Amino acid sequence: MSKSAGDPSAQARPGSRALFPELETRVYANHASLSPPSQAVIDAVSACLSQYARDGMGCYAIEVERRERLRARLAGLIGAPVRDLALVANTTAGVLAVALGIPWRRCDRILLFDGEFPTNITPWQQAARREGLELVWMSADDFRTDRAGALEKLEDHLRAGIRLVAVSAVQFTTGQRMPLEAIGAMCRRHGSELFVDAIQAMGVVPVDVEACAIDYLTCGSHKWLMGPEGTGCFYAGEAVAARLEPNVAGWLSHEDPFAFLTRAPNELRYDRPLAQSARMVESGTPHTLATAGLEASVGLIESIGVEPIFEHVQAWHDALEPGLVERGFTSARMADAEGRSGILSVRTSDPAAGPAWSRALAEHGIASASPDGWLRLSPHWPNGLDDAENVLKAIDEILAGGGPSPG
Numbered sequence: 001m002s003k004s005a006g007d008p009s010a011q012a013r014p015g016s017r018a019l020f021p022e023l024e025t026r027v028y029a030n031h032a033s034l035s036p037p038s039q040a041v042i043d044a045v046s047a048c049l050s051q052y053a054r055d056g057m058g059c060y061a062i063e064v065e066r067r068e069r070l071r072a073r074l075a076g077l078i079g080a081p082v083r084d085l086a087l088v089a090n091t092t093a094g095v096l097a098v099a100l101g102i103p104w105r106r107c108d109r110i111l112l113f114d115g116e117f118p119t120n121i122t123p124w125q126q127a128a129r130r131e132g133l134e135l136v137w138m139s140a141d142d143f144r145t146d147r148a149g150a151l152e153k154l155e156d157h158l159r160a161g162i163r164l165v166a167v168s169a170v171q172f173t174t175g176q177r178m179p180l181e182a183i184g185a186m187c188r189r190h191g192s193e194l195f196v197d198a199i200q201a202m203g204v205v206p207v208d209v210e211a212c213a214i215d216y217l218t219c220g221s222h223k224w225l226m227g228p229e230g231t232g233c234f235y236a237g238e239a240v241a242a243r244l245e246p247n248v249a250g251w252l253s254h255e256d257p258f259a260f261l262t263r264a265p266n267e268l269r270y271d272r273p274l275a276q277s278a279r280m281v282e283s284g285t286p287h288t289l290a291t292a293g294l295e296a297s298v299g300l301i302e303s304i305g306v307e308p309i310f311e312h313v314q315a316w317h318d319a320l321e322p323g324l325v326e327r328g329f330t331s332a333r334m335a336d337a338e339g340r341s342g343i344l345s346v347r348t349s350d351p352a353a354g355p356a357w358s359r360a361l362a363e364h365g366i367a368s369a370s371p372d373g374w375l376r377l378s379p380h381w382p383n384g385l386d387d388a389e390n391v392l393k394a395i396d397e398i399l400a401g402g403g404p405s406p407g
């Protein structure tokens with residue numbers, strides 16, 4: 001497909017910052033926290049806002065159509081049918097929908113992973129408290145240090161009876177990609193459901209809900225999908241969605257929710273059936289501007305392709321990792337491509353030094369993060385492979401100055 005000059009996807013190339021003219025940070029390697037908006041996102045959001053300024057409610061139908069397009073695009077990114085995908089406000093909204101929506105039986109067991117971002121913990125803890133459920137814990141990091149052993153342990157737990165396994169596709173600290181295909185197959189074998197927080201994966205790591213037998217998936221927009229904050233997606237397979245209770249339903253969760261606004265009288269009824277699908281969680285007025293921005297950023301990701309983005313990001317990691325190791329850092333990166341993600345995390349012999357390193361790098365114009373003490377570098381498609389040279393030069397300068405200052 002040829003791209004016209006005015007089409008922003010014509011400028012979306014791995015390694016090019018052409019669509020980020022306002023980005024001041026010299027090396028922006030913090031996409032695992034938040035993506036700065038590309039020009040395409042800024043333009044889409046401002047065009048949407050201007051349209052509202054001109055036309056008010058007149059744009060509503062256009063935005064309903066946009067949401068339908070965006071659902072289809074996001075469903076395409078995870079290999080899901082569009083009917084199983086809903087737009088939500090953030091990752092948490094998807095976790096809550098399931099934690100509050102499953103018709104739990106007392107003493108049902110949920111398997112969680114120590115080391116996960118709290119988004120994928122707190123709602124399960126609340127469900128456990130309210131419904132008398134048991135939480136069973138494994139260490140997420142065991143899957144990095146001994147994947148086969150950890151899978152065996154997981155299977156022992158599943159054999160003993162687990163209603164649902166809740167896991168992140170990629171661990172936010174180490175960047176370790178969880179073996180979702182193996183986990184999904186095991187869950188299917190033992191009759192457990194699989195819930196996946198995909199915010200550290202979608203947009204940079206291929207995700208396929210069918211291949212991994214994922215029952216539910218949730219993902220916010222502002223990291224690897226590169227959209228504005230305040231929107232995201234939720235997937236629930238047809239069979240499990242049909243069993244969800246409507247505990248987070250609202251006026252938009254009903255079938256034909258606009259009938260009473262657009263048709264003749266006597267359509268204002270409260271007994272319309274609720275959508276018995278993922279769409280049930282779309283309960284009230286959405287964040288239209290964020291939706292417009294996300295459509296633009298996903299368009300760029302589609303135009304490059306997730307596989308080429310993953311390869312580019314791995315080339316970036318390949319360019320930097322050996323230099324970090326030479327300088328005394330220990331890398332958390334997995335040996336095989338299936339275990340890798342967009343995140344390259346390292347540690348010095350002092351595990352408390354991560355935040356000081358991140359602050360010192362920021363003073364050299366390099367954006368990183370330091371979750372749980374790791375120094376986390378997370379580039380995306382616009383990062384150039386020459387970033388490695390700049391990062392290593394900055395590290396040498398920091399070391400020459402006696403290392404980062406603590407606290």
Ligand SMILES: Cc1ncc(COP(=O)(O)O)c(C=O)c1O
Nearest residue numbers: 090091092117119168172199220
């Ligand atoms: C694994 C993971 N899940 C979820 C979130 C955020 O959740 P939410 O979109 O609900 O704020 C983050 C980071 O902010 C994360 O790293």
